[in-house]
Amino acid sequence: MTTIQMIEAAATRIGNRALRTPLLSSPFLDEIAGRRVFVKPECLQRTGSFKFRGAWSAISALEPEVRKRGVIAFSSGNHAQGVALAARLHGIAAVIVMPADAPRLKIDNTRAYGAEVVLYDREREDRDALGAALAEQRGLTLIKPFDEPQVIAGQGTVGLEIAGQAREEGIEQADVLVCCGGGGLTAGIALALEARAPGLRARPVEPQGFDDTARSLKSGQIERNVRLGGSICDAIITPEPGRLTFPITSRLCGPGLAVSDEEALRAVALAFSRLKIVLEPGGAVALAAALFRPDEIKGDAVIAVGSGGNVDPDIFSGALSRYGA
Amino acid sequence: MTTIQMIEAAATRIGNRALRTPLLSSPFLDEIAGRRVFVKPECLQRTGSFKFRGAWSAISALEPEVRKRGVIAFSSGNHAQGVALAARLHGIAAVIVMPADAPRLKIDNTRAYGAEVVLYDREREDRDALGAALAEQRGLTLIKPFDEPQVIAGQGTVGLEIAGQAREEGIEQADVLVCCGGGGLTAGIALALEARAPGLRARPVEPQGFDDTARSLKSGQIERNVRLGGSICDAIITPEPGRLTFPITSRLCGPGLAVSDEEALRAVALAFSRLKIVLEPGGAVALAAALFRPDEIKGDAVIAVGSGGNVDPDIFSGALSRYGA
Known part of the structure; x- marks a missing residue:
């Protein structure tokens, strides 16, 4: 709380x-x-x-050993960009999971802030399962958008x-x-x-x-x-x-x-x-x-x-x- | 200086x-x-x-007896709006002299900041003479835009x-x-x-x-x-x-x-x-x-x-x- x-x-x-x-x-x-x-x-x-404030707060609050493995977020919007830049400024990896039909500009901006963007097919793929698998494989911590x-x-x-x-x-x-x-x-x-x-x-x-x-x-x-x-x-x-x-x-x-x-x-x-x-x-x-x-x-x-x-x-x-x- | x-x-x-x-x-x-x-x-x-900074500085530096008679400026742009608001916040009159063919929006904005806008005909009237006469009649102080x-x-x-x-x-x-x-x-x-x-x-x-x-x-x-x-x-x-x-x-x-x-x-x-x-x-x-x-x-x-x-x-x-x- x-x-x-x-x-x-x-x-x-x-x-x-x-x-x-x-x-x-x-x-x-x-x-x-x-x-x-x-x-x-x-x-x-x-x-x-x-969104940059919350992203910085959450990433900076992680234990250093956990943080250095990187973070992951689901967002095609402002949260994605906030997490991407906060991660880059911490010198860690950020994976952002976005629908493949997200606007090109948002995908490009998120990449330009240094994040790895993983696209998924809204119709055929389960976003949460995809993200959980990535997080598991790479030890990434999920940064939720608000909760x-x-x-x-x-x-x-x-x-x-x-x-x-x-x-x-x-x-x-x-x-x-x-x-x-x-x-x-x-x-x-x-x-x-x-x-x-x-x-x-x-x-x-x-x-x-x-x-x-x-x-x-x-x-x-x-x-x-x-x-x-x-x-x-x-x-x-x-x-x-x-x-x-x-x-x-x-x-x-x-x-x-x-x-x-x-x-x-x-x-x-x-x-x-x-x-x-x-x-x-x-x-x-x-x-x-x-x-x-x-x-x-x-x-x-x-x-x-x-x-x-x-x-x-x-x-x-x-x-x-x-x-x- | x-x-x-x-x-x-x-x-x-x-x-x-x-x-x-x-x-x-x-x-x-x-x-x-x-x-x-x-x-x-x-x-x-x-x-x-x-421009608001310079206008405030100049108006606030006037002797109170001089300031209370009001100020005048020649401008149809940013200086006009700066002087108008700085004068209003000082509780004094501002007369802004503008060409009659100035954009309506700039005239309206300057008036909305509380100034009295005096329009002149660029072809037939002498702006400086008009301003000098107004300043003389009403004891207004000229606020120049930069010099x-x-x-x-x-x-x-x-x-x-x-x-x-x-x-x-x-x-x-x-x-x-x-x-x-x-x-x-x-x-x-x-x-x-x-x-x-x-x-x-x-x-x-x-x-x-x-x-x-x-x-x-x-x-x-x-x-x-x-x-x-x-x-x-x-x-x-x-x-x-x-x-x-x-x-x-x-x-x-x-x-x-x-x-x-x-x-x-x-x-x-x-x-x-x-x-x-x-x-x-x-x-x-x-x-x-x-x-x-x-x-x-x-x-x-x-x-x-x-x-x-x-x-x-x-x-x-x-x-x-x-x-x-």
Whole structure:
């Protein structure tokens, strides 16, 4: 179980290898939201998303004898790149297992960060069996994307930074909106805020139709998504909350929010024009909620985490042409 | 004449009103450049460019009795927005004089930051006479865009931050490439580095065909540009180096560099895909030089200032469609 001590230890292990991302703001966004809006741009983080923090935390927490044999991860997205770079900076091997039909750009980027990419056929091969065989043969340690205490601790370092930055801005009470997939980032931030900024409350934000965490928080038990595809916010679509993350978010988080794909794309365009940052649609849902769900938020300030910026240029340009000021 | 003491005093007056922008990096950019590349993203600065620093510095340095009557500036670009917001945060009036044919978006943004925009007809009205009459009537103080000691001191705070951040990264010797128009940012950074990081050397970067500063540094006297329009890097086109900035850059800077519009747009696309920041073409020329002029740069690391991000969505999308990975 992740604790505040583990989060602080993760921050120490990470040191200056991860970027301490700033808090950004714009009077134009404040005006739309009707309150002060602050954005924590984890898109600027190494590999373009917060995932590098959790990957570094988990890899650096391994026993040296175990770590040197290498790590393995299943991901075609931000987790893959985070694990690949964190492993390379540790000087160890990383094997990333991806579906053969993953976008070429994601495969190339993951390889460029130094990982060995193993492709499998979604229709005919069992990913978990393939990964287990590889891990067994080569003594690799599996780095899970969210349901792993040291990964949650690493993502929690975002919350430590928010606690300090909110204090500098004079914010004592506020909702902290977090783009939520499996809940690793949300849970980590919630734990850090509980200990270091108890007036701040973490709240998950999801795409409409994929609000498994919001529904689970409401019902008090793990609820699944009906669909697993069909949202432009692909980076944060998961079947259900994690077995480790849900007890944390359930104890600490305020109600979840959900936004439409169109609202996410409008937030992408506003982050471009007003903050000069690149967000992927899934990384913009928290900002979208901050801007377009004013009645569901409390307080005169709101903090939104921009969780990642690994977006296809065509999708980005499409958001600008439709919603760019 | 601007001194290091004035730069440090400006940093104190600015306090946390300006963002301490981070240093960003990506292994992909290192590979292109053949050395470590660090980018100081002043596009993330308030109002989307470094100009807010100089405006704050100049306005905060005025005598209170003078300041409260308000300020005036001639600009349709980043300086206008910097002055407008710095004035508003001081609770004073700002009058911004712009040509009537300036882009509607820039006029609207400047107004939205709280300034009074006065439009003039480029063909039939004398801008300076109009401004002088307004200043006289209302007791406004002119805030010049670069040739003003306190403006140079404000821009120099970028150099103070670079000196500290380079030390944290272990960089002792490196070229610091700076997008250069009138030379206020370049001169301020050069002064700060001279005092606080003497192993770092500021070098101006300009668009090809508008390299007045590079040619002036070479000849030892102020040289003018032949043309004043026709580059996509409009934010950094000026007729000639400033009377105050040139003696500073001439004493302290290394040789100037120049890049093509196409190289600037490629840098815009790479800053999007690899750093997740939005640069305007004129704000990307230093990064372009870092990436595409490896033989003209010394050392195993280079620092490039990304000076602004106020770019039209169509131009940005055009850069992505042509050069986006």
